[in-house]
Amino acid sequence: MSAAQVTLRGVTKVFPAGAGGEPVHALGPIDIEIRKGEFFAVVGPSGCGKSTLLELIAGLTPPTLGEIEFEGRVIKDTVPDGIGVVFQEDACFSWLNVSENIEFGLRQKIIATEEKVRRVAAVIDMMGLRDFARSYPAQLSGGMRQRVCIARTIVAEPRLILLDEPFGALDQQTRLLMGDEMLRLWRETGATVFLITHALDEAAMLADRIVVMSARPGQAIDLVETGWPRDRDSRIVERENFGAMTSRLWKTLREESLKTMGRAGKGA
Amino acid sequence: MQGESRAPFRNTVILIVGLFLFWELAYLVVGEVALRSPWETIRFLGNLMRTDVFWLHLADTLKAFTAALAIAVALGLLIGFALGLHRLSGDAMEPMLVSLYSIPKITLYPIILLTFGLGISAKIAFGAIHGIIPVALFTLNAVRNIKPILIKTGRVFKLNPTVMVRAILFPAAVPEIFTGIRVGFSLTLIGTVLGEMFAAQHGLGYLLMNAISLYNIDLIMAVTFLLVLFAASVNGLLLAIDRRLHHG
């Protein structure tokens, strides 16, 4: 496909010991390459360090060992330009309405006011939020609030969008529709998308390539190429090899999940 | 919110009418020996407000109250922010502040009088010690409970510390802080008047206690009514602002 946009080499993350505890080896060593413009997903059992992986790539936390590169430059603990992040939790600013929340995404950009207004309006339309532009997050459902957060992220036109289980709190049908929206956005913006999810069918449906992580400390144990066409949507589930894809993911994941549950039973 | 009622305006009107009816009823039962009717009280208050003496006392109370409120809010915010930002201090001091909240602060008035003398500074101190704790407590919690996700979001947007405070931390904390100020307002008023009732030569509280020794029931009822009216209406206003800040 295309050149590597993000490279992780031997990346390990160890969290220092908390009060009276032990250091936590959360992740790695892990080697990953994310290609420019692709839709890349990560699945793995709970606690395997998926979110840590995302925070490492975003520059929110530095790696203990190894190196992370974004567009050729090393990332340590500053968030590089051109990266957007949508978190799992609700990150809407409750004191701003939808429009103002999205406009916040353009804060750091030095562009004329008319251009800002235009871009915000465009994104509001893209995300189907036109009727809610003046509403406050408290008046919206969880799904809509996530859409606002996504809108706030993409209005800045990032080259890499990181999504940390953004649809975790939503019901299945909404998730599938949001998945379609994510694909549409991906095509329209041309950005690279990095998605973390625990839903296998979601990963199988949305991604070009999927990495399966082991139980903690998370390491890459499988890499699956789906080979889907670029203009896909949720109806991909009707394809014959979709089931095979999900099965392959589950076979690898099931063992790792059992390991995690076993450990959880011992009071980890 | 399950607790929120419908048609709040209509309910308030019904409530106020109900309270006046209750008052009238009590007056009819108890009689002139100890009460006055609502109408008599309002008329007396009207006359009272035409005297200079009244305004002198009122001014005294208001002077002490505004100074006490300013101190309570300023110190409360300072303490609240400091404790909110430093986790260990906040966790340790909060239960102690809550304990202080529940002691009868009037117990400390003699100490304050001994320290400040019998002037207006003692009154200001009375009021301030009542208001400072709720402001501090609410501010402490407002700062402490800022969702970490908002700070993470600020970092993703690469905001420098000043901007982070101005654009995220402060607006996120304002609703709770305002509630603290609202409660602080009421408690400072109560504290100031209480101080005047205990030991003062001027002010509405003093007027009340003086009215007892003169057995001036009209005056007692008029001043009580005025205090209740003022406290209730300002608090109602602040409540409305509070609700809007919390954006339903």
Add this chain to the structure above:
Amino acid sequence: MSRLRIYQFAVIAGFILLLEALCLAGVIDKITMPPPHIIVRDLFRMLLAGRYFGDIGKSLANVLLAFGSAYVLGVITGTILHGYRTARDILDPLFATYYAIPVFAFYPLFIVIFGLGDGPQILIGFLLAIVAVIVTTLNGLDRVPPVLKKTARVNKLSPLQTALRITLPFCAPYLLTAAKLALAYAFIGVIGSEFIMARAGMGYEISYAYTNFDNATMYPLILLILLLSIAANSLLSHWERVLLARRGQK
């Protein structure tokens, strides 16, 4: 001891030591306040000699009366009100504004109506406490999840059984919070009234001692009130925390 406890202990100890130092150095003169150790000593002597027991007893009795009546009536009222939406909605503005109102301002009026005795003081304490109890009870009842009530119906529990075996245990922390608030307010109401105008009681004695420049009596009594109030509050708070911790809430 955890870091937290050490911190708290250090703050309290530091404060007392500071006072002690300032008094002994003469920065705080004897007329304003005696050194803390003298106050504690005087309190011990006072208690051992049994002085002011009458006043202490009277104050505490009045506090308990105010507390008891406010708590019982408050819980009952709250429970009844919970079932009558309209009445509750009408009273809602009153509850929301209640604690902004200087209830002490009614004290002179009560003295005129009932005479200068225990009545007005207990009434003030009662009035201060009751609304907190009502509001907390309503809060607790509001929070009983509908799923628990449905579970009761599925298990064919009678209304009384539902109340005793589901609603009451669920609301226990709130009932405890209500007691804590009621006690604090009853204390403030009764003692406060004694300060303003009374013929007996701890508040009265402190006020009297102040007028007579009797620091040796005044400060120990003040300390006693502070200790009693903090002790009662801490005990109930601790109990409250234990109950909530058992349920995984903070």
